[in-house]
Amino acid sequence: xxxxxxxxxxxxxxxxxxxxxxxxxxxxxxxxxxxxxxxxxxxxxxxxxxxxxxxxxxxxxxxxxxxxxxxxxxxxxxxxxxxxxxxxxxxxxxxxxxxxxxxxxxxxxxxxxxxxxxxxxxxxxxxxxxxxxxxxxxxxxxxxxxxxxxxxx
Amino acid sequence: xxxxxxxxxxxxxxxxxxxxxxxxxxxxxxxxxxxxxxxxxxxxxxxxxxxxxxxxxxxxxxxxxxxxxxxxxxxxxxxxxxxxxxxxxxxxxxxxxxxxxxxxxxxxxxxxxxxxxxxxxxxxxxxxxxxxxxxxxxxxxxxxxxxxxxxxxxxxxxxxxxxxxxxxxxxxxxxxxxxxxxxxxxxxxxxxxxxxxxxxxxxxxxxxxxxxxxxxxxxxxxxxxxxxxxxxxxxxxxxxxxxxxxxxxxxxxxxxxxxxxxxxxxxxxxxxxxxxxxxxxxxxxxxxxxxxxxxxxxxxxxxxxxxxxxxxxxxxxxxxxxxxxxxxxxxxxxxxxxxxxxxxxxxxxxxxxxxxxxxxxxxxxxxxxxxxxxxxxxxxxxxxxxxxxxxxxxxxxxxxxxxxxxxxxxxxxxxxxxxxxxxxxxxxxxxxxxxxxxxxxxxxxxxxxxxxxxxxxxxxxxxxxxxxxxxxxxxxxxxxxxxxxxxxxxxxxxxxxxxxxxxxxxxxxxxxxxxxxxxxxxxxxxxxxxxxxxxxxxxxxxxxxxxxxxxxxxxxxxxxxxxxxxxxxxxxxxxxxxxxxxxxxxxxxxxxxxxxxxxxxxxxxxxxxxxxxxxxxxxxxxxxxxxxxxxxxxxxxxxxxxxxxxxxxxxxxxxxxxxxxxxxxxxxxxxxxxxxxxxxxxxxxxxxxxxxxxxxxxxxxxxxxxxxxxxxxxxxxxxxxxxxxxxxxxxxxxxxxxxxxxxxxxxxxxxxxxxxxxxxxxxxxxxxxxxxxxx
Numbered sequence: 008x009x010x011x012x013x014x015x016x017x018x019x020x021x022x023x024x025x026x027x028x029x030x031x032x033x034x035x036x037x038x039x040x041x042x043x044x045x046x047x048x049x050x051x052x053x054x055x056x057x058x059x060x061x062x063x064x065x066x067x068x069x070x071x072x073x074x075x076x077x078x079x080x081x082x083x084x085x086x087x088x089x090x091x092x093x094x095x096x097x098x099x100x101x102x103x104x105x106x107x108x109x110x111x112x113x114x115x116x117x118x119x120x121x122x123x124x125x126x127x128x129x130x131x132x133x134x135x136x137x138x139x140x141x142x143x144x145x146x147x148x149x150x151x152x153x154x155x156x157x158x159x160x
Numbered sequence: 161x162x163x164x165x166x167x168x169x170x171x172x173x174x175x176x177x178x179x180x181x182x183x184x185x186x187x188x189x190x191x192x193x194x195x196x197x198x199x200x201x202x203x204x205x206x207x208x209x210x211x212x213x214x215x216x217x218x219x220x221x222x223x224x225x226x227x228x229x230x231x232x233x234x235x236x237x238x239x240x241x242x243x244x245x246x247x248x249x250x251x252x253x254x255x256x257x258x259x260x261x262x263x264x265x266x267x268x269x270x271x272x273x274x275x276x277x278x279x280x281x282x283x284x285x286x287x288x289x290x291x292x293x294x295x296x297x298x299x300x301x302x303x304x305x306x307x308x309x310x311x312x313x314x315x316x317x318x319x320x321x322x323x324x325x326x327x328x329x330x331x332x333x334x335x336x337x338x339x340x341x342x343x344x345x346x347x348x349x350x351x352x353x354x355x356x357x358x359x360x361x362x363x364x365x366x367x368x369x370x371x372x373x374x375x376x377x378x379x380x381x382x383x384x385x386x387x388x389x390x391x392x393x394x395x396x397x398x399x400x401x402x403x404x405x406x407x408x409x410x411x412x413x414x415x416x417x418x419x420x421x422x423x424x425x426x427x428x429x430x431x432x433x434x435x436x437x438x439x440x441x442x443x444x445x446x447x448x449x450x451x452x453x454x455x456x457x458x459x460x461x462x463x464x465x466x467x468x469x470x471x472x473x474x475x476x477x478x479x480x481x482x483x484x485x486x487x488x489x490x491x492x493x494x495x496x497x498x499x500x501x502x503x504x505x506x507x508x509x510x511x512x513x514x515x516x517x518x519x520x521x522x523x524x525x526x527x528x529x530x531x532x533x534x535x536x537x538x539x540x541x542x543x544x545x546x547x548x549x550x551x552x553x554x555x556x557x558x559x560x561x562x563x564x565x566x567x568x569x570x571x572x573x574x575x576x577x578x579x580x581x582x583x584x585x586x587x588x589x590x591x592x593x594x595x596x597x598x599x600x601x602x603x604x605x606x607x608x609x610x611x612x613x614x615x616x617x618x619x620x621x622x623x624x625x626x627x628x629x630x631x632x633x634x635x636x637x638x639x640x641x642x643x644x645x646x647x648x649x650x651x652x653x654x655x656x657x658x659x660x661x662x663x664x665x666x667x668x669x670x671x672x673x674x675x676x677x678x679x680x681x682x683x684x685x686x687x688x689x690x691x692x693x694x695x696x697x698x699x700x701x702x703x704x705x706x707x708x709x710x711x712x713x714x715x716x717x718x719x720x721x722x723x724x725x726x727x728x729x730x731x732x733x734x735x736x737x738x739x740x741x742x743x744x745x746x747x748x749x750x751x752x753x754x755x756x757x758x759x760x761x762x763x764x765x766x767x768x769x770x771x772x773x774x775x776x777x778x779x780x781x782x783x784x785x786x787x788x789x790x791x792x793x794x795x796x797x798x799x800x801x802x803x804x805x806x807x808x809x810x811x812x813x814x815x816x817x818x819x820x821x822x823x824x825x826x827x828x829x830x831x832x833x834x835x836x837x838x839x840x841x842x843x844x845x846x847x848x849x850x851x852x853x854x855x856x857x858x859x860x861x862x863x864x865x866x867x868x869x870x871x872x873x874x875x876x877x878x879x880x881x882x883x884x885x886x887x888x889x890x891x892x893x894x895x896x897x898x899x900x901x902x903x904x905x906x907x908x909x910x911x912x913x914x915x916x917x918x919x920x921x922x923x924x925x926x927x928x929x930x931x932x933x934x935x
Binding site: 041042043044045072073074075076077078085086087088089090092093095096120122123124157 | 393394398399400401402403404405406410414417418421423425889890891892901902903904905906908
C-alpha cells in the first residue's frame, strides 16, 4: 500500500506542474493574430487643383491601430501629413495637409498612406469621410475620397 | 514482494508514464525544435505565429544551421562571441536562462568552416585564438564542437570582452583605422530656430547599417529637460512616415510585433525628462533610416543673456546599491551588467564611434543682439541683421561629447515680448517671462547661513572637481562678517568641515579653503547623504539659509533625491551649480525649483569665478517674495507652476497657462521685499500677432506634465500617472507614459529582426572613463 501511495503522490507532483505549464501555453496561444498593412487614401478633385484636405478615418468593424501616417504620391503632398492627437484617443484619426505652392495635383491622386496594425482575423471595415477639400484660394472644392487596401493576401 | 504485487505496481507505473506522455506530447510538438521552456521570448514568437516556427534569424544564422559552412562574407564572429560570452560569464546557464542544454535536443549547430570571420574578413590569427579560447571555455560542459541554442535574448547580444567589438557584437572596420568599432549611428543633425525666448528644434538621427545582416539600432541620447517633443518622423529613402503618439506600453508592444514580423519600425521612449531611447528595427544591410524629432523649449534668460543648450551625450550615472530603475553606465558591449532599466554604453578612451554632429541655430531676438558666446565649442556666426544671427558648429568640433551652449546678450533690460500667446480650437495659451523689479538691485540682503555641498564622487574627478573647488573657494571669500557657513562633501558618504555652521571670520574662511583644497573625487554618488547632511540640522532663525550644491548630477535615482528635498527643505533655499561639460540639467533644475532657489552652470571652459560672482551679485539683494498676479481681463486658468517662486535679481521666471480674454489689458504683479510691498504693471495686447507662437500650447502641456511629474516625486496619488498620460496623448507629447511609434507596413523585410546593436557614446569631456564606467 505504501508503494501505491508513493506512486500516486509522485504522479500528482509531476502532473500538476505539467498541467500548469500547459494552461499557461493555452493562455498565450489564444492571443489574436496581429498583422500590419497599409491603407492607401485617394482623393479625386476632378479638374480642380487640390491645395488642402482634411479627412477622418475609423474602423467601423474589426480592430485596428494606426501606427504611422505617410504622405502622398504628388510632391505637393509628399510630406507626412499631420494628425490630431486628441482625436486619436477616440479610435479615429483626423488627418490634414495643405500646400501653398503652385504645382498642385488634379484628378485622382494618392494623398496619404495610413499604416495599420490589424488585430484578429476579421477583415476591418473602414469608414472614411472627407471633411473638406480646398483649392489654392482656400475655397472648398467638390472631391471624392476613397481607399485601397494594401494588404498582401 | 510477490510477483502479483510487482506486476500490479508496474502496471500503475506504466499508466502514469502513459498519462504523462499524453500531456507532454502536445507541448513538445509546439516547442520540440528549440526546447524553449525557459525562453518567454521565443515561446511568444512561436505562439504568435500560430504555432509555426519563425525562420532562423539572420543574426544567428550560424547557430541555427545544422551542417552548412558559414558564407565567407557573413558577420558571424559577433554571434559566436555573444554566445561564448554568455557561457564564460556563467549567467546561470549556457543561454543565460538558467538552464543548461541537454543531450537529445534537436536544434544544434556546429562551428563548421573552421574559421571565424568578422566584417567580411577572417580575423587575425591572434584574434582567432582568442575566439577559440573563449568559445572553448564556454563549452566545458558541452560535447566537442556542438553548440546548443535555446533562444536568443530579447535584449542586445553580448560580446566577449572589451577587446572585441561590442554593442550587439557586430564589427565594422574604419577605412583608415585599425580599430574595430560599431557604427550603427552615422550622424546627428540639429537645426534650431529661436524666436524671442522659444526655440523650435529639429533633430535628425541618421542610422545606417554597414553590415551584411539586418540590425536593430538602439540609441540612448539626451534632449533638454524642458523639451516638448511633439513630432517624430521616420524617413526611409524619400518616404516619410509620421510616428503616432501612444501609451508607452502599447507603443512598445506594437514595436515588438513589427520588429518580430520583419517590418521597419522605430520607437521613441522617454527614460527621464532629459534621456530618451531611440530604437530602429529591421535596418537592412547597407540601408539608411533617418529619424526626425521636433521639439519646442523655452530658453533660460539670466542677466540679459539668453542660453540655448543642446545636450549631446548622457553622462555616466551612479545608481545606489539595490536600485534598478536607474541609468547604468557600462563599457561598450557590456550590456546588462549594470542591472539598471536603462543602460548607456560608453566608448573607451581613444575609441571613436564615427558618429558626428552638426548644429545650426538661427536666432531672431526681436531686439539687437549685442554679444555672442559659445565657450565649449568652436562656432561660425553670421549676423544677417542686428537682431538676427545664424550660428553653425564648426566641422572641426563635431564630436558629440559635451553640451552645445550658445549664449547671446540682447539690448535692453527685458525681452521685447515677455508675453507670448497662441490661440486654437482648444482656446488660448500663453507664456510670460516675469522679471524682478529693478528696485531690488538697490537693496542689501540679510545675514546668511551658507551651506556648500560638494560632490566628490568619481565622476567629478579631474577637471570638474577642480572647477567646483574654485567656485567654493571664491564663494567663501565673498562671505560677509555677519554670515555663517559650513562645507559638506559627499561621495559614498558625507562628511563636513565642522560640526555646525561657523562665523565667516577670515581665519575660519582660510581653514575652510584649505579643507576644500584637499578634497578629491572618488567613489559613488550617494547624493542622499549630502542632502541629509545639508538639510537635517537646526535652522538659525536669524539667517537666511542657502544651500549650494556643486555637482554634475550624474545619478540615476533622481526621483529619490527630489522627494528627499521636498521632505527636508524647511526654511532652506537650494541653489544648484551644475559643474561639467554635460551635466544632468534635469536634476539640477528640479533641485533648484523644489528648493525655491535658482540654478547656474559652470562649464569646463567657463570661468568659475565669473559664475560665482554673478551668483553673489544676485543673492546680495533680497528676493521678491509672496508673489501674486492679477491677470486683468485675461481670465487665466491652469497656470504652471502653481505657485510663483521668489524672484531674484537678474533671474526671471517663466509662467505658462491658459486664458480666455482677447483684448488689451494690464497684468499686475505684487510681492514683498521684507515688509515693503512692490508692484509691477505689465501692459499686454492679446491680439498682437507678433507675440504669437504655435509652440505655446505644447510648451504649456509640457510644463503641466513637468509639474505633475514633480508632484509624483513626493505624492503617492495614484491618479497622477494617468493624468500625465492624458495630457501627453491629447497634445501629442512625449512623457514617461507615452511613446512615439512608426511602422512601415507596406513592406516586410526578409527574415526576422536580426541583431540588436546599442550605439556606444563617448564619456563627456572632462569625465574619466575609469572612475565612472562599469566594465
